[in-house]
Amino acid sequence: MKENQLPKNFESFADARKQGFLHIKALKDAGKNVVGTFCTYTPAEVIMATGAVCVGICSFSDETIPEAERVLPRNLCPLIKSSYGFALTEKCPYMYFSDLLVGETTCDGKKKMYELLGELKDTHVLQLPQTQTDEVSKEMWYKEVLRLKDRLEEKFGVVITDEDIKAAIKLKNEERIVLKELYELSKACPPPISGAEQLKVLYGSQFKFDYNVKLHELRDTVAKIKQDYEKGERPVSESAKRILITGCPLAGATEKVVTAIEESGGVVVAYENCIGAKTVERLVDENEEPYKAIADRYLQIGCSVMTPDTKRYELLTRLIDEFQVDGVVEMTLQACHTYAVETQSIRRLVQDRDVPFISVETDYSAADSAQLKNRLAAFIEMMA
Amino acid sequence: MMDQNFVGIDSGSTMCKTVLFRGNQVLDTLMSKTGWNPRLSAKQDSDLLLERHRLSRENIVFATTGYGRETIDFSDHVFTEIICHAFGGMHLVPGIQGIIDIGGQDSKVIKIINQKVADFLMNDKCAAGTGRFLSMACDKLGIELESIDEFVNLDEYSQINSMCAVFAESEIIGLLSLETDRSKIMAGVLQSIAQRIRQMIEKLGFSKELPLLMTGGLSRSQALMEAISVATGFNVITHRYAPFAGAIGACVCAHGRERQSP
Numbered sequence: 158m159k160e161n162q163l164p165k166n167f168e169s170f171a172d173a174r175k176q177g178f179l180h181i182k183a184l185k186d187a188g189k190n191v192v193g194t195f196c197t198y199t200p201a202e203v204i205m206a207t208g209a210v211c212v213g214i215c216s217f218s219d220e221t222i223p224e225a226e227r228v229l230p231r232n233l234c235p236l237i238k239s240s241y242g243f244a245l246t247e248k249c250p251y252m253y254f255s256d257l258l259v260g261e262t263t264c265d266g267k268k269k270m271y272e273l274l275g276e277l278k279d280t281h282v283l284q285l286p287q288t289q290t291d292e293v294s295k296e297m298w299y300k301e302v303l304r305l306k307d308r309l310e311e312k313f314g315v316v317i318t319d320e321d322i323k324a325a326i327k328l329k330n331e332e333r334i335v336l337k338e339l340y341e342l343s344k345a346c347p348p349p350i351s352g353a354e355q356l357k358v359l360y361g362s363q364f365k366f367d368y369n370v371k372l373h374e375l376r377d378t379v380a381k382i383k384q385d386y387e388k389g390e391r392p393v394s395e396s397a398k399r400i401l402i403t404g405c406p407l408a409g410a411t412e413k414v415v416t417a418i419e420e421s422g423g424v425v426v427a428y429e430n431c432i433g434a435k436t437v438e439r440l441v442d443e444n445e446e447p448y449k450a451i452a453d454r455y456l457q458i459g460c461s462v463m464t465p466d467t468k469r470y471e472l473l474t475r476l477i478d479e480f481q482v483d484g485v486v487e488m489t490l491q492a493c494h495t496y497a498v499e500t501q502s503i504r505r506l507v508q509d510r511d512v513p514f515i516s517v518e519t520d521y522s523a524a525d526s527a528q529l530k531n532r533l534a535a536f537i538e539m540m541a
Numbered sequence: 542m543m544d545q546n547f548v549g550i551d552s553g554s555t556m557c558k559t560v561l562f563r564g565n566q567v568l569d570t571l572m573s574k575t576g577w578n579p580r581l582s583a584k585q586d587s588d589l590l591l592e593r594h595r596l597s598r599e600n601i602v603f604a605t606t607g608y609g610r611e612t613i614d615f616s617d618h619v620f621t622e623i624i625c626h627a628f629g630g631m632h633l634v635p636g637i638q639g640i641i642d643i644g645g646q647d648s649k650v651i652k653i654i655n656q657k658v659a660d661f662l663m664n665d666k667c668a669a670g671t672g673r674f675l676s677m678a679c680d681k682l683g684i685e686l687e688s689i690d691e692f693v694n695l696d697e698y699s700q701i702n703s704m705c706a707v708f709a710e711s712e713i714i715g716l717l718s719l720e721t722d723r724s725k726i727m728a729g730v731l732q733s734i735a736q737r738i739r740q741m742i743e744k745l746g747f748s749k750e751l752p753l754l755m756t757g758g759l760s761r762s763q764a765l766m767e768a769i770s771v772a773t774g775f776n777v778i779t780h781r782y783a784p785f786a787g788a789i790g791a792c793v794c795a796h797g798r799e800r801q802s803p
C-alpha cells in the first residue's frame with residue numbers, strides 16, 4: 158500500500174507519550190499528585206476529581222522484560238512482565254513520578270504481580286468482580302469505587318466534593334465522545350485514516366494531561382480528517398480489506414500486528430480491545446448518583462477476565478456490522494490464559510456471522526514478525 | 542490467455558519446487574534443494590525448465606510462493622503458501638474440502654468451502670509436527686528421509702510423549718540407548734506428527750465422509766499418510782503432483798489475477 162500522507166496532528170499524538178515525560182515532571186514540580194493505572198477498569202474520574210493526574214503506566218515494550226524475569230516467571234504474559242519491569246528499573250517516568258498505583262484483581266498474573274509491585278510502590282488494588290450483572294457484584298464494585306475515593310482522599314489529604322466528581326465525569330465523557338467520533342470516521346468506505354494512525358491518536362491521547370488542550374486537538378484532528386475526505390482525498394485504497402482487531406491490549410511492541418495487516422492489503426478500521434472501543438464506548442450517566450453511575454459504567458466493560466464475557470460478544474458483533482468488517486483478527490499475548498481460552502467462543506461467534514476469523518499469539522519481541530506477516534497476509538489473501 | 546505460459550516457484554525452506562503451467566495444465570516439474578540462496582535456486586531451476594521446452598524468459602508470467610518468495614526479484618506475482626496450497630490442491634483434486642501440508646518449517650491445515658479458503662491453522666511456533674522434526678529424527682536414527690517407508694512398521698511403535706521437538710530428540714536418544722528397534726522409534730515419530738495434525742484438523746472441523754488431500758514433499762511418504770489417516774479417522778489422499786501443489790497454486794492464482802487486471 159502506498160505511504161499515507163499524515164495530517165500534522167498524528168505526529169503530535171505519536172509523540173505524546175515522550176512529550177508527556179517532560180510534562181509530568183513539570184506538573185510534579187508544580188505540586189501535582191500523580192496516579193498510575195494499568196487497566197481499563199480503573200475509574201479514572203475518581204482520580205481526576207482529587208485534582209491528581211491519572212496516567213496509564215508503560216507496559217508495551219520488551220526493554221524491561223529481562224529485568225522483570227529476574228523476579229517473575231518467564232512464562233508469563235509480557236504485559237505483566239513489562240509493567241513490573243518498568244517499576245523495577247524506574248525507566249517509566251510515569252511510574253517513577255506516581256504517588257500511588259491503582260490496580261485491579263483482573264487476571265491471576267496481574268493480581269499476584271501487584272503484590273510484588275506493592276513492595277516497590279504504594280499500590281492500591283481494587284477488587285474487581287468476575288461477573289457483571291448480578292446484584293452482589295454490582296454492590297461490591299460500587300463499594301470498591303467508594304473505597305478508592307476514601308483511599309485517595311486520605312492519601313492526598315483532600316475531600317472530593319460533589320462538584321469535583323461531577324466535573325470529572327463531564328470531562329471524561331467529553332473525551333469519550335470525541336474519541337468515538339474520531340474512530341467512527343473509519344466507518345466510511347474507504348476509511349479516511351489507516352489503522353496505524355487511528356492507534357496513534359487513541360493511544361497517544363492518554364498522555365496529554367491538559368484536558369482542554371487535548372479536547373481541542375482531538376476536535377481539530379477530526380475536523381481536518383473530515384475536511385480532507387470531503388475534498389476527495391482517499392489515503393486508503395477502496396479495495397483494502399476492512400479488519401477489526403480484538404483480543405489483548407495492543408500498543409507499542411505489538412503494533413507489528415497492525416503493520417503486518419496494513420502491509421498486506423488490509424486496513425484496520427476498528428479496535429475492539431483496550432485502547433480502542435471498549436475503553437471509550439458508554440458514558441457515565443450524568444444524571445445519576447455519581448459513584449453509582451461510575452461503578453455501573455465500568456462494570457459493563459467486556460474483558461475475558463469476566464465470566465461469561467457477554468459484553469465483549471455484544472460489542473464485537475455490533476462493531477462488525479457498523480464498520481462493515483471483512484475479517485476479524487484476534488491478538489492474544491503469550492501466556493494469557495483467559496483470552497486464549499475465550500478464542501474458541503470468539504471464533505464461533507465471528508464465523509457464525511460468516512466473517513473470516515484468525516487468532517494470532519505473540520509477545521513483545523520482534524522475533525515472530527515474519528511469521529505474523531505470513532499468517533496475516535494469507536488471511537487477507539483468503540478474503541480476496 | 543489460454544496460451545500464456547506460467548512458471549510457478551515454491552521456494553521452500555529445504556526444497557525448491559518449480560512448475561511450467563499452460564492452459565490450466567501442468568506441463569513439467571522440477572525439484573531441487575533450495576540451498577543457501579533461494580533466489581539463485583529459483584533462477585537456475587526456472588531457466589532449466591524453460592530450456593527443456595525451448596522457451597525464453599520473455600513473455601513468461603512468474604508466480605512465486607514459499608519462504609523464499611520475497612527474495613525472488615523476477616516474480617510478477619507473489620502469494621502466501623496458504624492460498625497457493627489451497628488453489629493448487631483444488632486444481633489437483635477438484636472439490637476437495639481440506640488440505641494438509643507438512644513443510645520444512647511449519648505445518649498447516651486449510652479448510653475449503655465453495656472453492657475458497659474458509660479457514661486455516663498453522664503451526665509455525667514449534668518444530669514438532671513439521672518436516673524439520675522428521676529430518677531431525679532421521680538424522681538421529683541414521684536413515685534417509687526418502688526411505689522411511691521401507692524402514693518403518695506402523696503396527697509397532699514406541700510412544701514419543703514430548704510435545705516439544707527438543708525434548709522429543711532426547712526421548713529418541715533415550716530409546717536408542719535402550720536398544721529399541723529403530724523402526725519402532727520411527728513409527729513413534731510419525732505418530733507424534735500425526736497427533737499434531739489431528740489437533741488442527743479437529744479444530745477446523747471437516748466432514749468425515751470426504752477425503753483430505755496431503756500436499757508438499759512429505760506426501761510421498763505412504764507411511765506418514767497412513768499414520769495421519771489412523772490418527773484422524775480421515776481418508777487422506779495424495780496426487781502425483783502433490784509435492785508441487787504450492788507452485789501449481791501460484792500459477793492458478795496468477796492466472797486469476799491476470800484475468801482480473803489485464
Ligand code: SF4
Nearest residue numbers: 196197263406431460
Ligand atoms: S484486557 Fe482486561 S484486564 Fe487487560 S487491561 Fe483490558 S480490561 Fe484490563
Ligand code: SF4
Nearest residue numbers: 234236264405490493
Ligand atoms: S493480556 Fe491477559 S494475561 Fe496479560 S494482563 Fe491482560 S488479561 Fe492478564
